[in-house]
Amino acid sequence: xxxxxxxxxxxMSRQVERAxxxxxFLEVTLNLILDQPENLVDPWEPLVQVTGDTKWFLxxxxxxxxxxVVKFLxxxxxxxxxxxxxxxxxxxxxxxVRESLSSESYEQLNEFYHxxxxxxxxxxxxxxxxxxxxxxxxxxxxxxxxxxxxxHDKAWHFANLGRLIERADKTSRILxxxxxxxxxxxxxxxxxxxxxxxxTLLLAISGFExxxxxxxxVELEKVVEFFLFHRTFPRSIRSCVAGADWSLGEISDSxxxxxxxxxxxxxxxxxxxLSCSNVKEVLAGGMHQFIDFLQGxxxxxxxxxxxxxxxxxx
Amino acid sequence: xxxxxxxxxVSTVKQSxxxxxxxxxxxxxxxxxxxxxxxxxxxxxxxRPDAEMLVDLINRLPPQELLRRQRSIEQSLYxxxxxxxxxxxxxGTEKIMPFDVIPRIVSAMLxxxxxxxxxxxxxxxxRFLSDIxxxxxxxxxxxxxxxxxxxxxxxxxxCVGLRPPSDVWCHITGTDLVRDATGxxxxxEDNLRCPSxxxxxxxxxxxxxxxxxxxxxxxxxRPVNDYAxxxxxxxxxxxxxxxxxxxxxxxxxxxxxxxxxxxxxLAQQMGVELVEGRDLVVKDDFVYMLTTDxxxxxxxxxxxxxxxxxxxxxxxxxxxxxxxxxxxxxxxGNVALANAPGTGIADDKVVYAFVPAMIKYYLGEExxxxxxxxxxxxxxxxxxxVLSHLDELVVKAAGESxxxxxxxxxxxxxxxRAAFAEKIEENPRNYVAQPTLQLSRVPTLSDNGLExxxxxxxxxxxxxxxxxxxxxxxxxxxxxxxxxxxxxxxSQGGGSKDTWVVAEVGQPVATVND
Numbered sequence: 039x040x041x042x043x044x045x046x047x048x049x050m051s052r053q054v055e056r057a058x059x060x061x062x063f064l065e066v067t068l069n070l071i072l073d074q075p076e077n078l079v080d081p082w083e084p085l086v087q088v089t090g091d092t093k094w095f096l097x098x099x100x101x102x103x104x105x106x107v108v109k110f111l112x113x114x115x116x117x118x119x120x121x122x123x124x125x126x127x128x129x130x131x132x133x134x135v136r137e138s139l140s141s142e143s144y145e146q147l148n149e150f151y152h153x154x155x156x157x158x159x160x161x162x163x164x165x166x167x168x169x170x171x172x173x174x175x176x177x178x179x180x181x182x183x184x185x186x187x188x189x190h191d192k193a194w195h196f197a198n199l200g201r202l203i204e205r206a207d208k209t210s211r212i213l214x215x216x217x218x219x220x221x222x223x224x225x226x227x228x229x230x231x232x233x234x235x236x237x238t239l240l241l242a243i244s245g246f247e248x249x250x251x252x253x254x255x256v257e258l259e260k261v262v263e264f265f266l267f268h269r270t271f272p273r274s275i276r277s278c279v280a281g282a283d284w285s286l287g288e289i290s291d292s293x294x295x296x297x298x299x300x301x302x303x304x305x306x307x308x309x310x311x312l313s314c315s316n317v318k319e320v321l322a323g324g325m326h327q328f329i330d331f332l333q334g335x336x337x338x339x340x341x342x343x344x345x346x347x348x349x350x351x352x
Numbered sequence: 353x354x355x356x357x358x359x360x361x362v363s364t365v366k367q368s369x370x371x372x373x374x375x376x377x378x379x380x381x382x383x384x385x386x387x388x389x390x391x392x393x394x395x396x397x398x399x400r401p402d403a404e405m406l407v408d409l410i411n412r413l414p415p416q417e418l419l420r421r422q423r424s425i426e427q428s429l430y431x432x433x434x435x436x437x438x439x440x441x442x443x444g445t446e447k448i449m450p451f452d453v454i455p456r457i458v459s460a461m462l463x464x465x466x467x468x469x470x471x472x473x474x475x476x477x478x479r480f481l482s483d484i485x486x487x488x489x490x491x492x493x494x495x496x497x498x499x500x501x502x503x504x505x506x507x508x509x510x511c512v513g514l515r516p517p518s519d520v521w522c523h524i525t526g527t528d529l530v531r532d533a534t535g536x537x538x539x540x541e542d543n544l545r546c547p548s549x550x551x552x553x554x555x556x557x558x559x560x561x562x563x564x565x566x567x568x569x570x571x572x573x574r575p576v577n578d579y580a581x582x583x584x585x586x587x588x589x590x591x592x593x594x595x596x597x598x599x600x601x602x603x604x605x606x607x608x609x610x611x612x613x614x615x616x617x618l619a620q621q622m623g624v625e626l627v628e629g630r631d632l633v634v635k636d637d638f639v640y641m642l643t644t645d646x647x648x649x650x651x652x653x654x655x656x657x658x659x660x661x662x663x664x665x666x667x668x669x670x671x672x673x674x675x676x677x678x679x680x681x682x683x684x685g686n687v688a689l690a691n692a693p694g695t696g697i698a699d700d701k702v703v704y705a706f707v708p709a710m711i712k713y714y715l716g717e718e719x720x721x722x723x724x725x726x727x728x729x730x731x732x733x734x735x736x737x738v739l740s741h742l743d744e745l746v747v748k749a750a751g752e753s754x755x756x757x758x759x760x761x762x763x764x765x766x767x768x769r770a771a772f773a774e775k776i777e778e779n780p781r782n783y784v785a786q787p788t789l790q791l792s793r794v795p796t797l798s799d800n801g802l803e804x805x806x807x808x809x810x811x812x813x814x815x816x817x818x819x820x821x822x823x824x825x826x827x828x829x830x831x832x833x834x835x836x837x838x839x840x841x842x843s844q845g846g847g848s849k850d851t852w853v854v855a856e857v858g859q860p861v862a863t864v865n866d
Contacts, residue, residue: 043625130607
């Protein structure tokens with residue numbers, strides 16, 4: 039397939055996934071402030087930290103609060119990764135590769151975009167959980183449409199790759215930031231508010247129900263393990279990386295590569311490392327360091343994709 | 353004006369309609385043809401023979417229901433993203449081409465006439481292109497003045513000496529036709545470069561089938577949906593026969609082009625790559641596209657980029673849309689291009705005036721479809737007439753399209769006419785004028801119910817070889833949505849309608865399941 043098309047599909051998919059994650063963060067936080075006793079933890083600052091763009095935020099908005107964080111994460115067209123910026127870019131990308139997508143998936147994305155664009159004004163004055171819940175539904179419908187209306191050929195695998203690399207990155211960010219903000223010291227485990235806080239974290243990745251079924255009680259180590267190493271939960275980092283590895287393998291196979299390209303080697307190595315690590319090691323060695331390493335690897339895989347598939351010299 | 357027309361000996365094609373048929377035909381309620389020629393009903397607003405089913409349905413549906421369907425169709429067009437980009441508005445503004453639910457019906461007999469006329473015209477135009485870029489016999493024989501060709505910006509010296517396979521230059525043509533107050537069909541202009549709109553024909557049909565399934569089959573509508581397969585077949589057939597399994601691609605200027613939706617739709621329907629200039633490279637006079645697995649050869653290109661921009665090595669140096677070396681590969685016979693570079697000379701609005709002469713010169717035939725009578729301002733006598741009759745004429749700039757650079761004399765202010773007169777005197781070569789025809793009308797939904805609106809018709813022609821010319825049974829009916837307006841261009845507030853060419857006995861008809 040055309041390099042340009044592969045790249046656009048990959049980014050389209052990353053951008054929709056990013057938009058979905060930002061909606062998830064906001065939805066969960068809006069829910070959280072309904073439940074928690076006042077002033078216990080400021081829920082808005084960590085949301086800014088999740089993005090890694092705190093400096094930009096403080097310069098533009100000053101101290102975080104409900105309204106400016108919603109504007110920033112969801113609707114600010116000057117911010118390069120807001121939900122709206124991502125959806126707009128995803129739609130532009132989709133439009134430029136429309137002939138390589140199924141009509142259904144293009145139309146679904148188009149509708150998604152119009153839904154969010156049309157609600158912007160109302161949400162800026164009075165953000166509602168319901169709206170962000172609907173955004174999440176649209177995102178799920180879009181990815182379902184993609185999965186069930188397109189052949190799982192190269193184009194689909196590039197989309198899957200983009201989706202999973204972005205998802206792994208976002209899952210790691212939310213764990214990283216929330217971990218330190220919610221419970222700075224391990225001694226605090228088991229305090230009164232503990233359960234609610236960690237449940238919120240699990241809800242942000244739709245993992246609450248699965249977690250409860252497997253572990254019943256909320257325990258820090260188990261939650262971290264769930265985020266990093268769950269073998270089958272679709273938003274755990276291990277499962278995302280395994281899926282990305284599979285897609286890249288399929289791409290590589292259909293190109294009849296005799297020697298795997300660098301991106302492939304790198305993601306296979308990461309997958310291997312995740313399957314051999316355990317949560318005790320991670321906590322002992324420092325979770326933040328581990329997540330830093332993870333994000334570095336994910337970035338590097340992105341760079342390699344660029345080199346291996348998107349911008350090869352003619 | 354009718355006098356002008358009758359003077360040039362136009363053979364009028366009238367729809368046969370006996371008195372008995374008229375009496376049994378349904379009458380379109382509360383509709384007034386207002387003395388114009390109407391495509392669906394006669395002067396007393398009785399349905400024309402092939403429109404009976406349709407008129408009957410319109411009568412039975414409450415007007416609110418038609419309006420409701422119209423709105424829901426427009427909504428779904430928007431959701432499907434079937435839009436074009438409007439340049440004059442803010443960057444990236446998208447609009448749907450307004451769609452009107454009442455189709456236009458073309459009888460089988462009228463279609464036969466149109467089809468024969470178009471085949472003849474394409475044959476002559478292709479002959480002309482081969483001649484004008486090679487021997488120029490038609491100039492030497494004094495049929496077309498030499499200075500006319502020399503002064504045409506669409507004549508490309510870079511194409512002199514080209515001989516495309518089978519001598520076909522315009523593989524894909526969209527010819528604009530109009531009918532006047534008597535129902536006679538005229539060619540308004542030829543579009544031989546990158547004619548747009550065929551995607552709307554296909555989508556309009558798709559939408560009509562979904563919304564008015566009961567009318568198909570019963571109305572004996574001929575199908576249009578094999579266009580993409582025929583286009584693909586033609587693009588493949590242009591490749592030298594020794595190439596196994598050729599690769600076909602559509603070349604687009606990119607997502608910001610106003611017809612981008614069409615480019616992507618056609619690529620999708622044919623199942624081929626949609627490429628931009630930056631996706632292609634020329635190496636050793638072969639064209640390749642950049643894929644995730646390296647370079648892949650491209651053998652046949654339906655290019656939707658204007659000549660000026662397709663190859664910076666040969667045409668505009670500053671073009672970033674094209675492919676450096678494309679013309680080298682083309683001349684070497686290593687890639688097929690549709691349409692061939694250089695075809696623009698044949699749809700220059702002044703050259704248009706000479707098409708009937710071309711038909712006679714190359715084919716020894718009288719033209720089946722007449723031109724609209726055209727005054728060529730370069731001729732002194734014509735210019736004098738034009739300048740003294742500006743209030744009756746439509747004046748067009750030879751180098752413009754899309755409804756730009758036009759003066760509609762009867763609707764213009766004296767100041768506008770004076771300004772145009774100046775332009776004509778400054779550069780007579782650039783202007784032609786035509787009488788304002790009373791374009792035919794079709795009932796169209798408006799805020800006041802059904803009202804007549806003027807239409808034209810753009811059928812699409814695929815030409816693989818001089819003996820293999822296919823005319824799509826249908827075309828784009830463009831409609832001037834503003835009351836009284838004669839301008840149908842989508843950039844100027846025009847919309848479109850589905851066009852139903854009626855099948856003869858034994859011909860296939862469209863079915864809802866196509």
